Structures are given as structure tokens and as C-alpha cells.
Amino acid sequence: MGWVALLVVGALLVWAVSIYNGLIKARNAFRNAYAQIDVQLQRRHDLIPNLVETAKAYLAHERSTLEAVIQARNSALQAASAAKGHAGEALPMQQLATAENALSQSLGRLFALAENYPDLKSNQTMAQLSEELASTENRVAFSRQAFNDQVMSYNNRRETFPGNLLAAAFGFIAATLLEIKSSDAHMRDVPKLSFD
Template structure:
């Protein structure tokens, strides 16, 4: 009888230990999903600002129609990329698609802002200045949210890969989560801007 109680105690300890590991994996997965939700909020804000920016610029730069259309098209692709990523945060294909669509949008916005520089009246327009300021602020918030997401993904992936958690992670199909990284073809985004006088 005494050996049965010892065996029962060991089984209970192992069960609680397994439940603790499982709950830790679920908590880490929920943390990176929550961090992705913060990216979603900031990207939605960015997407909401872009039509106003385009409408403000439209009255001034009628000769730059293809630039404006490229921004609108890139915004549409970025919204679709975000929708796919929201459906499955951490999925490598979804994160790669989101990163690629954001890279396209960044390029189109960069071309638009370069065109704005050539139009002093548009550059001095109060609405354009406010929208550009809000867009810059939102870009910074996106960068911070992406860093928080990547940190959460790293913590989750570490937790699911170390032994003994890796055993339970495999049994319960805790898949690896993907970072939201800058696309390889957009390496210029990683470099600090060069200032020349």
C-alpha cells in the first residue's frame, strides 16, 4: 500500500509538472499573439492615414498620378497581407507576406514623399504637414510594436524548443512562430539614413 501511495504521488507530481509546462507554452503563445495585435492596431492606423495623405496630395500633384495609384495599390496589398497575418499570427508564410507587402507600401510612400518635396505649396500645406507628422509617429509605433512582437516570438520559440518543454510542445503541436522581419530585398531599411552637408 505504501509503494502505491509513493507511485501515486510521483504520478501526481509529473502531472502537475506537465500541466505547468503546457500552461507556460500557452501563455507564451498568447503573449506573442497579443504583441501581434499591437502591430495590427498601428498598421490599421497607418492604413487609415494613407487615403487622407493621397487625397491631400491629389489636388497639388496632378502630373504624378501613377505615384498616387502606386500608393493606393500598395496600401490595398498591405491591408490584404495584414488580414492574412491576423488570421494566423506567427505563421511563417503569413509573416513573410506581411513583411513583403509592408515593404512595397514603404517604397510607394517613400516615392510619394519624395514627390511632395518637389511641390513647395503642398509641402507647406497644413493638412499635409499634420498627416506627414502623424504618419511618422505611427511608423515609430509600428517599429516598437514589431520589436515587442519579435521579442515575444523569441521567448515563445525558446520555451517550446528547450527540453523538457519540447516534448510537450511536439505532443500538443505548438508550432514555431515566425518573426516579422524586414524582407531581404529591402535591406536599405536596415541602414541608418546618411546625412550629408
């Protein structure tokens, strides 16, 4: 009878260790996925000063727009730095999303303004920087999707039976998704056709 009890305790211990290790692996996976976002955001942030510097010569009297882009970039850098060690935590993820959304909006205003300056639109450096920024935006979106997928997987593991039995006891808190709105969201809208 003692062997049976020992086997049951041993099986429960193996089961608990398995669940704990699964939660650790899932948490590490979404943290790693966030590291990929961080790389792309850093690339994005590094491109912006060059973009603003190129635009300065053409948009000298549009200083407020250029300053807004730089201010939004600096806020996004601070939010990214604060989120770096806190991937998945609600407040840093919300602050990062807010800062990145503000940066996307200010960049959108810069590009809309640039449309009114043919010389700026045709500038090779501006075109190259714009293309690199668009490519980086795509990478950010892809990395964010991978991160959010890993967060969902972790949260599912944490909230479903039997993981939920041990998750709270070992301090596994819910992870928060990162929702950065694309500055090109209007491009996903269905085009309106008119045959009038």
C-alpha cells in the first residue's frame, strides 16, 4: 500500500513539474517574440531622424510637423525602453502601443505633407528612407503578430486546466497583447467604386 501512495505522489510531482516547465517555456517564447519586436522598433526609431533631416530642407516652414515626429519618436523610444524588461505586462504594453500609435500618426502627417512638395517626393534619399520605413513597418507587424500568438499560447496554457491549478500559485500572471495600429490602416479599407 505504501508503494502505491509513493507512486501516486511521484506521478503528481512529475505532473506538476511538467505543467510548471510548460508555463516557463511558454513565457520564454513570448518574451523572445517581444525581443524580435524590439529589434524592429529600434530599426524604425533609427530611420526617423534621417527621414526628418532629409525633409527639413524642403519643409523648413513646416517645423511643427517635423518637431512632432521627433517628439513622438523620443516618446516611443522611452516606451520601448521601459517595455524591454516587462514584455507582456499590461502597463508597459499599453504605453508602448500608445507611443507607437502616436508615432505612426505623426509620420502619417509628415508623409501627407510631403505629398504637397514634388521635389521632396522625388528626392532619392527620401524615397529610399520611406521604402525602408515601410519595410520596417511590415516587419514590426509580422513580429507583433508572432508575439501576440505566443502571448495567446501562454495565456491559454496558464488559464486552462490543469495549468490554471499551478499558474497562480507560482506567480504566472496574464500576459497582455501588443496592439500597434498601422499608419496604413486606411489601405486595408475596401475601395469604393462609382460608375456615375
